[in-house]
Amino acid sequence: MGLVQLHLPALQVIVPMLVAPLVMLMARSPRAAWATATLTSWLTLTITLLLLIRVQAEGVVTYHMGGWLPPVGIEYRVDAVNILVLLVISFISAVVMPFARLSVANEVREDKHCFFYAAFLLANCGLLGITITGDAFNIFVFFEIAALASYSLIATGRERRAVMASYQYLMMGTIGTTFLLIGIGFLYIMTGTLNLVDLSVRLPEVNDTRTVRAALAFIVVGISLKLALFPLHLWLPNAYAFAPSMVTVFLSATATKVAIYVLMRFIFGVFGYELSFNELEMNLLLMPLAMLGILIPSIVAIFHTNIKRMFAYSSVAQVGYIILGISFASTLGLMASVLHLFNHAITKAALFMALGCIAYRLGGVSLVHMTGAGQRMPWTMTAFVIAGLSLIGVPLTAGFVTKWHLILAALDGGLWPIAVFLLGTSVLALLYVWRVVEVAFFRAPLRRIQVREAPLSLLLPTWFLTLACLYFGIETSLPVGLAERAAETLMGGYR
Helix, strand or coil: CCHHHHCHHHHHHHHHHHHHHHHHCCCCCHHHHHHHHHHHHHHHHHHHHHHHHHHHHHCCEEEEHHHCCCCCCCEEEECCCCHHHHHHHHHHHHHHHHHHHHHHHHHCCHHHHHHHHHHHHHHHHHHHHHHHECEHHHHHHHHHHHHHHHHHHHHCCCCCHHHHHHHHHHHHHHHHHHHHHHHHHHHHHHHCCCEHHHHHHHHHHHCCCHHHHHHHHHHHHHHHHHHCCCCCCCCHHHHHHHCCHHHHHHHHHHHHHHHHHHHHHHHHHHHHHHHHHHHCCCHHHHHHHHHHHHHHHHHHHHCCCEHHHHHHHHHHHHHHHHHHHHHCCCHHHHHHHHHHHHHHHHHHHHHHHHHHHHHHHHCCCEHHHHCCHHHHCHHHHHHHHHHHHHHHCCCCCHHHHHHHHHHHHHHHCCCHHHHHHHHHHHHHHHHHHHHHHHHHHHCCCCCCCCCCCCCHHHHHHHHHHHHHHHHHHHCCHHHHHHHHHHHHHHHCCCC
16 A cells, blocks of 8 residues: 555545644635645545545555554544445535635635635635544534634624624534533543543443443533534524625635534444433434425525525525434434435535525625526525525435435435425425525615626536536445445444
């Protein structure tokens, strides 16, 4: 095995971490900062693809930092569970960077560009680090790196409300990571290790203690704040609505997905199915919260006139779908949740990219700005409609594949009322998507001004993800195959 192949897990995190300070030095050349960040994102995607090939061939890829074996040393671990999440992060970051050049130039002051791209690389580094590390304390550290960079990215928005949104996110995020750290501390007290695999081996001996159960409670609440599980979602709508378009695309597709992965890893991989669902019956907590998280934000989204805010509430609802699959406590349900991590990432990224194109040409994304947009920007609005159909779950789109597997999982568990509920809430998604379509395609523009289609550098990434929504709705073997392997690994032999 070549030297580069051997160090791929470390390079996945180190490359964006080392390039970020170099980008900060490019204050006099915003284009060079963008180009460097773009090449780095493509390089991390290449590393992920090479790791995917190794995981499919070897099953599990491990890397011991400094040559120190776990549980003494820090282990990076890539397996069937996290390779799909690594793929989501690196794929979205690679696609969003070509989109970023004009979008960021339009929405962020030029003198901040080098700092913006440096923060983006650090956020990317943090999310990749959370996903790939096999050490519980490192998860906390990388959460902090990703969070601090994300706060900075959101605050670069031109509106003053972006700063308030960033501050609100900071407050909620800090509480979340504090809870997570307390839970990890309790686990260390009881087991003397921070390695996730080692924790899963040692915890069964002390599962009946209050300390371990308190650790589970702290970790679940802390991560639920990070993933915006209803009713702990209050930071998300403003963060998505007032951040620059490129930031909204990136965070909506990656940040909550990584937090959900961490929740899965702790519940199933560390604490185990027996403690989480047989003894503590977490499904009785997660299922009603997930259903409320689907229903209420979907209803709220219908009445919003700011389209970014509308689809920010939609993101809260989509988190509910993923948590609902987890609450089924079955291989089919967990597979549907893991699959939705991927499918919702490309769908929501395509939607927010289309809104970024509209903001670039029309100066805003309220329903007023969207009036007649279908006539003015037909390519952009067609991409928006296709991505919207995927969000609803129309057949031949990626979103349909997810909802189909969720319904199958519900029926398999004898939960037919939830299957009906899933179909009903899809109608709510249809209502708020239709509000935009009706205004854009069936109303004449309020002002007779000449508006051109969005530039190709914005349209091409948008259509790339839009076509991905269609492709993965038809050719499902890659995401479904990876999701099945991930679910089977997490369930550890349970049904």
